[in-house]
Amino acid sequence: MRLLPFIYIFIFGVALTVALLSIDLSFWLIYAVIIAVYIVLIVLPPVYTIYKSNNLKKIERFLENNKRKPLFAFPLAVKGGNREEIIRAIQVILSKYKQPYMKQVYKTNLALFEKNLTLFEQHAKQISKEPLYTYYVAYAEAWKGNFEKSQALKEKLPTGWMPSAIDAVIAKEKGDLIDFRRAADESIRLARGVQKFNLFYSFEWMEKETTK
Incomplete structure (x- = not known):
C-alpha cells in the first residue's frame, strides 16, 4: 500500500485541526469533524472501489x-x-x-x-x-x-x-x-x-x- 497519500491526508488533518482551533470550536466538535474527514478520505475510497467502481484499471x-x-x-x-x-x-x-x-x-x-x-x-x-x-x-x-x-x-x-x-x-x-x-x-x-x-x-x- 502506498504511504504517500496517507502522509498527505495526515498533513491535511493537522492543518484542518489548526484551522478549527483558531475559530474556537469545542474539542468534541473538532474531534468529530476530524474523524469524519478521515473516514471520507481513508475508509470510503477503498470501499467504493471494492463495491461500486466501474473503472477496471x-x-x-x-x-x-x-x-x-x-x-x-x-x-x-x-x-x-x-x-x-x-x-x-x-x-x-x-x-x-x-x-x-x-x-x-x-x-x-x-x-x-x-x-x-x-x-x-x-x-x-x-x-x-x-x-x-x-x-x-x-x-x-x-x-x-x-x-x-x-x-x-x-x-x-x-x-x-x-x-x-x-x-x-x-x-x-x-x-x-x-x-x-x-x-x-x-x-x-x-x-x-x-x-x-x-x-x-x-x-x-x-x-x-x-x-x-
Whole structure:
C-alpha cells in the first residue's frame, strides 16, 4: 500500500485541526469533524472501489496494492488465466477463512476451475445463503445441459449481473459464442467493483477455454 497519500491526508488533518482551533470550536466538535474527514478520505475510497467502481484499471490497481490478502489475490489470478494459479489462490482462501458460507462458495469455485461437475453441484447445493445458492445451482444445471431448469432458476435471481451471467453460461454450454459474448458483456456492464473485474476476466477465461 502506498504511504504517500496517507502522509498527505495526515498533513491535511493537522492543518484542518489548526484551522478549527483558531475559530474556537469545542474539542468534541473538532474531534468529530476530524474523524469524519478521515473516514471520507481513508475508509470510503477503498470501499467504493471494492463495491461500486466501474473503472477496471482503478480496481486492478487496488487489487495489486492489496494482493497479499487472499480475497484480492484471487481475481488477479483469474486475470492471469493460469488454471493452476487460480486453484492455488482459492486453496489459500479456503485455508485462511473459516466462515462456513465463504468456504461453501469458494469450494464451489474450486470445483469449477478443477472442471469437476459432480463436486461443483454438490458444493453449490450446500451454499447457505441467497442469491448465490440459486445462482450456482442454476450454473450447475446449465453445465449439465439442463437449460430449461437453469432458465427457471435464473428467473428467481434478483435484477443485476447474475441473470445475464447464467445466460452466458447457457450459451457457452450450447456452443453459441455470439450469445455468450452478448450475455457476458451485459453481466459485466451491470456489475460493479471487484465483482465486475472478476466477471470480466472469468468470462475471458471461459471464452478461451471454449475456443481451445
